[in-house]
Amino acid sequence: MAPSVEQSATGTQAVDRAAALVSTVVHADAPLSFADLQEASGLAKSTTSRMLAALERGGLLERDPEGSYVAGSLFWLYAARHDxxxxxxxxxxxxxxxxxxxxxxxxxxxxxxxxxxxxxxxxxxxxxxxxxxxxxxxxxxxxxxxxxxxxxxxxxxxxxxxxxxxxxxxxxxxxxxxxxxxxxxxxxxxxxxxxxxxxxxxxxxxxxxxxxxxxxxxxxxxxxxxxxxxxxxxxxxxxxxxxxxxxxxxxxxxxxxxx
Amino acid sequence: MAPSVEQSATGTQAVDRAAALVSTVVHADAPLSFADLQEASGLAKSTTSRMLAALERGGLLERDPEGSYVAGSLFWLYAARHDxxxxxxxxxxxxxxxxxxxxxxxxxxxxxxxxxxxxxxxxxxxxxxxxxxxxxxxxxxxxxxxxxxxxxxxxxxxxxxxxxxxxxxxxxxxxxxxxxxxxxxxxxxxxxxxxxxxxxxxxxxxxxxxxxxxxxxxxxxxxxxxxxxxxxxxxxxxxxxxxxxxxxxxxxxxxxxxx
DNA sequence: GACCACAGTTCCACAACATGGAACAGGACG
DNA sequence: CGTCCTGTTCCATGTTGTGGAACTGTGGTC
Known part of the structure; x- marks a missing residue:
């Protein structure tokens, strides 16, 4: 399911964790709840929350009507442009x-x-x-x-x-x-x-x-x-x-x- | 020297910057060089380098044979799964x-x-x-x-x-x-x-x-x-x-x- | 309507982590 | 062989991310 969390090189903890979150969402092609993601990442609630917010802001993730996370606009932009x-x-x-x-x-x-x-x-x-x-x-x-x-x-x-x-x-x-x-x-x-x-x-x-x-x-x-x-x-x-x-x-x- | 950096909320600088990098790459649907990205983001070389490496590790970006950055495997995985x-x-x-x-x-x-x-x-x-x-x-x-x-x-x-x-x-x-x-x-x-x-x-x-x-x-x-x-x-x-x-x-x- | 349970966000002090300048390595020319 | 140009690694610094706890809001139950 969740891809193994990568071993971060020095000085990239936040980005690595963020990437892992995105990866989890994209791999599971169903919407994932906040709780799912928090659990899958093993991060503190606060950290998870801040990170998801940032990723959403950046267009990498998006929330469906129920509030679960799905791949964001960057992904569909990509999909729309590529056969x-x-x-x-x-x-x-x-x-x-x-x-x-x-x-x-x-x-x-x-x-x-x-x-x-x-x-x-x-x-x-x-x-x-x-x-x-x-x-x-x-x-x-x-x-x-x-x-x-x-x-x-x-x-x-x-x-x-x-x-x-x-x-x-x-x-x-x-x-x-x-x-x-x-x-x-x-x-x-x-x-x-x-x-x-x-x-x-x-x-x-x-x-x-x-x-x-x-x-x-x-x-x-x-x-x-x-x-x-x-x-x-x-x-x-x-x-x-x-x-x-x-x-x-x-x-x-x-x-x-x-x- | 900060052209179009995202407005970060507190405590998400790194992730915001990373997302901006990915966004830049996806929007420009041609491969972007390290220099392009460094310039577009306005970050220090070292920071850019570390960040790109992290994003590559996370599957969000990828390098083409010439070393330029393109959208990573997560994007094509998504594209392959969605009409x-x-x-x-x-x-x-x-x-x-x-x-x-x-x-x-x-x-x-x-x-x-x-x-x-x-x-x-x-x-x-x-x-x-x-x-x-x-x-x-x-x-x-x-x-x-x-x-x-x-x-x-x-x-x-x-x-x-x-x-x-x-x-x-x-x-x-x-x-x-x-x-x-x-x-x-x-x-x-x-x-x-x-x-x-x-x-x-x-x-x-x-x-x-x-x-x-x-x-x-x-x-x-x-x-x-x-x-x-x-x-x-x-x-x-x-x-x-x-x-x-x-x-x-x-x-x-x-x-x-x-x- | 008052109560609790649960989900998620904001706050905060702390120090770990990201940061950028400089030094370094590796090509690509000439 | 030197010079230029690109990208990576190093390292001291303090900014920035961190997680626990407090907070807010929503939904359920009696």
């Missing part, structure tokens, strides 16, 4: 870079926007022959591994109508796509094998958001010959990274830890 | 309530999701005969005043194809919709007069986001007979509220302030 997936990208970047190093292929991160799937980040392959920049390019969801993740985990409804054919192996029947989704879910990762472009293989896994829903897909792509024998290994690798990322999204901030 | 328009709704609620009182009609707030327009908040009419709860209901954008706002201000592309007809007066030609948009922009507010449902009139205005783009539409709707003679008055009223809301979104928190 939610900006944070996702930020959190995901290190993982994507590691995946890039481990697989040497191009790494993708996608989210859904409306009924479409858009890429929000990419780390390029080490090879000359690799997938180019897909960011913001529209790829039909049923042809990419990224898109299939959303279908398979129900983050996107499978269309009722016939789907566009891009290659001989593209799945065009909704029913077939649904079946592919079932297999995908069992397997834990989605794969596209020349269904988007002949010779292009992709593998992708779901990323769970704070509430357990699938908010993004993490995957790699590259030439089929380089990938076809490593699908299992890649799928497992992606899964473990995605899981870590999910944990991050669930709320634990990446502090301390040996870099 | 961006949750803040919008929050900020808009008071205005919507006042509009409801002033017009006695149902008040709506919409945003675009993909190419669709969805309602995110509503304040109900005082009358028995009024618009019902539209939240999350799909209304074709070209038939509602809310939707027309997005077309008129270019937040949504006007479709190339013929549009669905819901009533005899529904605009179905893209060209006509574009023309309607021009008139709308000149006028300052969008109107739908029985184009969605016979006898239903709606008026809506744009809400500008932090970067000046149209992020939402604010409007009212009700039975035509009650509204048709008050369109001007309503449009003006909505505009002034929307403008205030826009100012809020632009970043000035609703605190004290001489101005």
């Amino acid at each position: 939610p997936w900006e944070e996702l990208v930020r959190l995901a970047r290190p993982a994507m870079e590691r995946i890039g190093e481990e697989t040497s292929e191009t790494v993708h991160l996608s989210v859904t926007r409306g009924e479409k799937v858009v890429q929000v980040a990419q780390v390029d392959s080490r090879y000359l022959l690799g997938t180019r920049d897909w960011t913001e390019i529209d790829v039909p969801a049923h042809t990419s591994a990224l898109g299939k993740v959303f279908y398979a985990w129900g983050a996107l409804p499978v269309p009722a109508h016939e789907l566009e054919r891009l290659t001989p192996t593209t799945i065009t029947e909704p029913e077939a796509l649904r079946h592919d989704g079932i297999r995908t879910r069992k397997r834990g990762w989605a794969v596209t094998d020349g269904e988007l472009e002949v010779g292009l293989t992709g593998v992708a896994v779901p990323v769970q958001g704070a509430r357990g829903d699938v908010v993004a897909a993490l995957g790699i792509s590259g030439p089929t010959p380089r990938l076809e024998d490593r699908l299992d290994e890649i799928g497992t690798n992606l899964s473990s990274h995605a899981e870590q990322l999910s944990r991050l999204l669930r709320g634990r901030a990446p502090k301390e830890g040996v870099a | 961006p328009w949750e803040e919008l709704v929050r900020l808009a609620r008071p205005a919507m309530e006042r509009i409801g009182e002033e017009t006695s009609e149902t008040v709506h707030l919409s945003v675009t999701r993909g190419e669709k327009v969805v309602q995110v908040a509503q304040v109900d009419s005082r009358y028995l005969l009024g618009t019902r709860d539209w939240t999350e209901i799909d209304v074709p954008a070209h038939t509602s005043a809310l939707g027309k706002v997005f077309y008129a201000w270019g937040a949504l592309p006007v479709p190339a194809h013929e549009l669905e007809r819901l009533t005899p007066t529904t605009i179905t030609e893209p060209e006509a919709l574009r023309h309607d948009g021009i008139r709308t922009r000149k006028r300052g507010w969008a109107v739908t007069d029985g184009e969605l449902e016979v006898g239903l009139t709606g008026v809506a205005v744009p809400v500008q986001g932090a970067r000046g783009d149209v992020v939402a539409a604010l409007g009212i709707s009700g039975p035509t007979p009650r509204l048709e003679d008050r369109l001007d008055e309503i449009g003006t009223n909505l505009s002034s509220h929307a403008e205030q809301l826009s100012r809020l979104l632009r970043g000035r928190a609703p605190k004290e302030g001489v101005a």
